Structure formats: C-alpha cells, structure tokens
Amino acid sequence: MEKKIGAYLCSGCGIGDALDVKALEGVVTKEFKKRVKSHECLCGDAGLALIKADMEAGEVTLPVIGACSPRVMTDRFQLPGMTAIRANLREQVIWSHPAGDEDTQMLGEDVLRMFMTQATKVNTPVPYTEGEFSTTILVVGGGFAGLTAALEAVKAGHEVLLVEKKATLGGNAAGWSAIVPSKPPYHDPEPNPVARMIDEVKASAAIRVVASATVAKTSGMPGRFQVELSDGSSHTVGAIVLATGFRPYDATKLSHLGYGASPDVVTNVEMEAKLSAGKVHTHAGAAPKAVAFIQCAGSRDPNHLPYCSSVCCSVSLKQAIQLTKADPEVMVYVIYEEMRTPGVTEEFYRAAQEAGVIFMKGKVSKVEGRHGITVTVADELLQ
Known part of the structure; x- marks a missing residue:
C-alpha cells in the first residue's frame, strides 16, 4: 500500500499561544510537500474525526501528530488501523522554553522536521502472516527412547516420521532381558516392553517408519525443517528428536x-x-x-x-x-x-x-x- 503522509498540528494546551502554527504548517507544505491541518484540540472528538476522515478517504495512511507527549493521550491516538508518529511540541518545546521566543519557534520547527523525516523513512508495520508450519515430528533412532518419543508424540496429536539406521526397530533394547523398574514399588526388574512398543508403532497410522536410513542433511528452522534422508527422500517436519542410542565403551x-x-x-x-x-x-x-x-x-x-x-x-x-x-x-x-x-x-x-x-x-x-x-x-x- 502506498504511504501517504499527513501532518496534524494541535494549537491547544498553549501551543498556539507560544508558537506560530502557520509557520509550522509551512515547514510541512514547503519543505516536505505534504498536506497539513491544524485544530485547536486534536485529542477531542472533532480533532480525531478530522484525522479519521482523511484516513478513511485514503488521503493519509501515516499521520504525524504535532501535539502533546506520546506518553499521554495514548488511548485517544490509537484508533483502529491507525499508526501515528507523534511530535512532542508541548512538553519538550513550549513547556520547557520561553513562549514567543525566536529560539522556541526554531526548536518547534526542528522537532516537526525530525518527525516528518522519520515518517518518510519508516514503513507502516505489516502484520505478521503465519507461514505453513509442519506439526510432524522427526524422531531419529528406533530404540527404546525413539519408540517412546514416537508413541508419546502421537498421543499429543502429532504425526511422526521415525528414522532408524538398522533394518529393524528396537536398537540396543531389543535384546534386553528386562528393564530397570519404572513403576512403584521399584523393587523388581520389569519385563522388556520393547516388542510391545514396536507393535504399537507399526500399528499406528500416525507413525511412518523409514528403516535402513539415516539423516543426510537438515536445513530450515523450527516449525519448518527440511530433512533429506540417505534413501533420497525429502521431508518437512516441525521438530526433531534425537534418540540415537548409545555405543558401549571398548x-x-x-x-x-x-x-x-x-x-x-x-x-x-x-x-x-x-x-x-x-x-x-x-x-x-x-x-x-x-x-x-x-x-x-x-x-x-x-x-x-x-x-x-x-x-x-x-x-x-x-x-x-x-x-x-x-x-x-x-x-x-x-x-x-x-x-x-x-x-x-x-x-x-x-x-x-x-x-x-x-x-x-x-x-x-x-x-x-x-x-x-x-x-x-x-x-x-x-x-
């Protein structure tokens, strides 16, 4: 959308008494070649209506408001769809310098120039548009940890791509006689659940198993990783779980x-x-x-x-x-x-x-x- 800058000067709160508002308007029209309007109370309903009418007519997309501090009247100058640049002519100019003084007038004009220049340099923020993110989870490794991660991810509502470098699932755990207890009272070894877990993984429609393959390359970012496998296939996943097992010490x-x-x-x-x-x-x-x-x-x-x-x-x-x-x-x-x-x-x-x-x-x-x-x-x- 084309950026259209317009300046709106408030003469209320003593600004019109301390500064030559007409001279301020000249800064906008002569130096920046932009439209400008003045009002005795910009934060009032009539002043806001003035700004709103120009924006709805498409004549202004980025208003520069020369009035009070941007720390006040924030609720008044935050209209729906309105992003304004505010030049502080009250607190930083007329309240801190002598009224009617030549230097005060020059300061007011310089402040207006700064914020008009800012308006020409910035662009109206564009709302973030969410891209296409993947909710599929890549699990690397089909051992005890990988099988657990895959099954838990499915329970959480995700699809899973399970990659195992060997031809069969189970990893080191496939040959275990029993496992360390995971349930109270934690007194006796528990039966090895890996065979059951493998059956659950194979029976799940939400889990795709790629055996005899490894991850060749990853790129992208969280939510949209591009993964290339050694079998030549490419996949887009949102997250990666590394469950690559262990190697016994020599x-x-x-x-x-x-x-x-x-x-x-x-x-x-x-x-x-x-x-x-x-x-x-x-x-x-x-x-x-x-x-x-x-x-x-x-x-x-x-x-x-x-x-x-x-x-x-x-x-x-x-x-x-x-x-x-x-x-x-x-x-x-x-x-x-x-x-x-x-x-x-x-x-x-x-x-x-x-x-x-x-x-x-x-x-x-x-x-x-x-x-x-x-x-x-x-x-x-x-x-």
Missing part, C-alpha cells in the same frame, strides 16, 4: 580388569545377552558360584571416559537381582566407588541389598586368573 581398553585375558570377564552388555538367553554360565559351562560387578569400568577415569554414564549402577542392580533370583545360592558382589541411584532408583538399590547382593566400596587393584578369577579390591569404606 572393553579391550580395560585389560587391567581382566577383559580379554579371561573369557569369564564380560561387560554389562554381554551379561545382558546371557540373561536374555537364560544361560548364565562360565566359559567351561558351569553355573557360577560367585559373580562380581565392577562399577565405573572405563567411566569417571581421566585415562578413559571422564564422565559417569548415569546408567551403569542401575543396570548392575537389575542384573544382580536377576542373578540372585535365578540362583539364590550364587554370591553376587557389586564393587563400587559411589553408587549413583538418583530418585526412586534408591528403592531399587535397597531391594538389591535386601535380596542379598553384597556391596563393597573400593577400587579394584587387579583381576587375575583365567578359569578361576580372583578380584583384589582396596577397601575404601573402612580406611
């Missing part, structure tokens, strides 16, 4: 703990596979009489990973309880530096103690033996 770097020297030294992941298969036995095929869990193996160690994984303690508790329930005669030890079981997981920690799991605070100094393993621990609890 246990071959933990030779000081006996890994690789004895086939009976295994990782939590390998123990989980044994529990899932229902065959926890030594390399010789015998049922173990004692099992020791060494915590922070490769974690919280400046020579390996300096941070805590945050899940190892809970997983060891789960596996320890599973072992004691499968064979009450087996001795199960958990050797730890600090047990990290935040929140309700503390109840699970207590359940493991009540189940007979033996907890030892200390650092493992060495692991020896091949078919009969000896673990030497520096007890730090009593020192």
Whole structure:
C-alpha cells in the first residue's frame, strides 16, 4: 500500500499561544510537500474525526501528530488501523522554553522536521502472516527412547516420521532381558516392553517408519525443517528428536580388569545377552558360584571416559537381582566407588541389598586368573 503522509498540528494546551502554527504548517507544505491541518484540540472528538476522515478517504495512511507527549493521550491516538508518529511540541518545546521566543519557534520547527523525516523513512508495520508450519515430528533412532518419543508424540496429536539406521526397530533394547523398574514399588526388574512398543508403532497410522536410513542433511528452522534422508527422500517436519542410542565403551581398553585375558570377564552388555538367553554360565559351562560387578569400568577415569554414564549402577542392580533370583545360592558382589541411584532408583538399590547382593566400596587393584578369577579390591569404606 502506498504511504501517504499527513501532518496534524494541535494549537491547544498553549501551543498556539507560544508558537506560530502557520509557520509550522509551512515547514510541512514547503519543505516536505505534504498536506497539513491544524485544530485547536486534536485529542477531542472533532480533532480525531478530522484525522479519521482523511484516513478513511485514503488521503493519509501515516499521520504525524504535532501535539502533546506520546506518553499521554495514548488511548485517544490509537484508533483502529491507525499508526501515528507523534511530535512532542508541548512538553519538550513550549513547556520547557520561553513562549514567543525566536529560539522556541526554531526548536518547534526542528522537532516537526525530525518527525516528518522519520515518517518518510519508516514503513507502516505489516502484520505478521503465519507461514505453513509442519506439526510432524522427526524422531531419529528406533530404540527404546525413539519408540517412546514416537508413541508419546502421537498421543499429543502429532504425526511422526521415525528414522532408524538398522533394518529393524528396537536398537540396543531389543535384546534386553528386562528393564530397570519404572513403576512403584521399584523393587523388581520389569519385563522388556520393547516388542510391545514396536507393535504399537507399526500399528499406528500416525507413525511412518523409514528403516535402513539415516539423516543426510537438515536445513530450515523450527516449525519448518527440511530433512533429506540417505534413501533420497525429502521431508518437512516441525521438530526433531534425537534418540540415537548409545555405543558401549571398548572393553579391550580395560585389560587391567581382566577383559580379554579371561573369557569369564564380560561387560554389562554381554551379561545382558546371557540373561536374555537364560544361560548364565562360565566359559567351561558351569553355573557360577560367585559373580562380581565392577562399577565405573572405563567411566569417571581421566585415562578413559571422564564422565559417569548415569546408567551403569542401575543396570548392575537389575542384573544382580536377576542373578540372585535365578540362583539364590550364587554370591553376587557389586564393587563400587559411589553408587549413583538418583530418585526412586534408591528403592531399587535397597531391594538389591535386601535380596542379598553384597556391596563393597573400593577400587579394584587387579583381576587375575583365567578359569578361576580372583578380584583384589582396596577397601575404601573402612580406611
């Protein structure tokens, strides 16, 4: 829309007595070549009607009002569809300088020039027009976290694009025998729900699964991301959830703990596979009489990973309880530096103690033996 500037000068509140309003009008008409009108009370109904009539007739789209401070009469000069520029001739000119003085007149004209110039430089604000945003959520990863995110997003009313790099869903969790409890009383491991979650995802009309694919490129912004997948397809999504799983630490770097020297030294992941298969036995095929869990193996160690994984303690508790329930005669030890079981997981920690799991605070100094393993621990609890 073409910008049409018009000036409206108020001669009320002493402005007409202190300033030469006709000279002010000349500034508008001669220097800026714009239309100008004066009124003795612009904030009154008659004065507002003057401005409104010109705007409705299309003669003015941006009024410059030379009157009182823009901090007052805000309700009067905010007519529907009206954006006004206000030049303060009252407080900043006639109330703070001598009436009828030449310098006061010059100041008034300069103030009017400034705001007329502003009017020529600015454009009338254009209301923001909402673009086409996508409410589809991209979930990257089809493991436990990704499946959970997808199902919860559908419950919230969103469509989901679920991308998994493998041919099947489930990720690491697909092979778990059980999970850490998520419901009261938090005492026993819970059945692995991943198979059920996969069935729910596949049955949902709101979830599109793209397997054997990865995200090749993303661009755009929240609400309108352009996503290119490795299969060549392109998609527009509103949000992206990264649920890309985890990678177990390379246990071959933990030779000081006996890994690789004895086939009976295994990782939590390998123990989980044994529990899932229902065959926890030594390399010789015998049922173990004692099992020791060494915590922070490769974690919280400046020579390996300096941070805590945050899940190892809970997983060891789960596996320890599973072992004691499968064979009450087996001795199960958990050797730890600090047990990290935040929140309700503390109840699970207590359940493991009540189940007979033996907890030892200390650092493992060495692991020896091949078919009969000896673990030497520096007890730090009593020192």
